[in-house]
Amino acid sequence: MAGGFTLLELMVSMLVLVGVLSAVYGTLTSSHRTYERVNANMELGDGVRGLVWRLNEDLMSLSRRGEDINGNGVMDTGEDVNSNGRFDADWSVAASEITFNKLLGDGTYSLPVTYRLVGETVERVEVIPDGGGFVTRSRVLEKSATSFVVTEVGNKIQISVALRKTGQQGLAQVQTRTLSVVPRN
Numbered sequence: 631m632a633g634g635f636t637l638l639e640l641m642v643s644m645l646v647l648v649g650v651l652s653a654v655y656g657t658l659t660s661s662h663r664t665y666e667r668v669n670a671n672m673e674l675g676d677g678v679r680g681l682v683w684r685l686n687e688d689l690m691s692l693s694r695r696g697e698d699i700n701g702n703g704v705m706d707t708g709e710d711v712n713s714n715g716r717f718d719a720d721w722s723v724a725a726s727e728i729t730f731n732k733l734l735g736d737g738t739y740s741l742p743v744t745y746r747l748v749g750e751t752v753e754r755v756e757v758i759p760d761g762g763g764f765v766t767r768s769r770v771l772e773k774s775a776t777s778f779v780v781t782e783v784g785n786k787i788q789i790s791v792a793l794r795k796t797g798q799q800g801l802a803q804v805q806t807r808t809l810s811v812v813p814r815n
Contacts, residue, residue: 689811692730747778
């Protein structure tokens with residue numbers, strides 16, 4: 631018998647090689663899916679944390695009554711603290727929106743600030759002075775929101791935000807965070 635392999639030996643070795651390559655391919659595919667899922671989850675977490683951080687920064691100084699010091703809903707003498715001719719008491723809570731005034735460092739109140747959900751977009755709308763009038767400035771904070779729920783629970787404001795991210799493989803992930811704040815007044 632001359633040196634070499636029989637047909638049966640070649641077939642068996644090819645079968646073993648195909649089995650090994652299939653296992654390697656399966657492992658690589660699974661690792662890639664896991665990488666995508668983890669990466670999407672990290673991006674989603676960054677988005678939720680950034681949005682909640684921004685909300686928290688604004689809500690730390692929110693005011694229910696604003697310049698309405700005695701809470702009677704009427705601008706009394708001395709209540710127009712920043713002398714803008716406007717009663718800065720823009721408190722409003724709806725299912726997917728909150729409007730408030732922020733207490734500023736100089737003891738005055740900002741013009742209205744609104745966070746709201748429009749479709750799948752969470753936006754921050756701010757009224758700012760412009761010359762003799764006012765201008766509304768809107769900024770998109772997140773484009774993948776599935777919910778933005780605002781509720782009043784006793785003296786607390788709770789905001790629950792859920793964001794969704796879909797990876798390249800079509801796997802959708804959702805992260806939710808809830809923020810609770812007690813207004814200044």
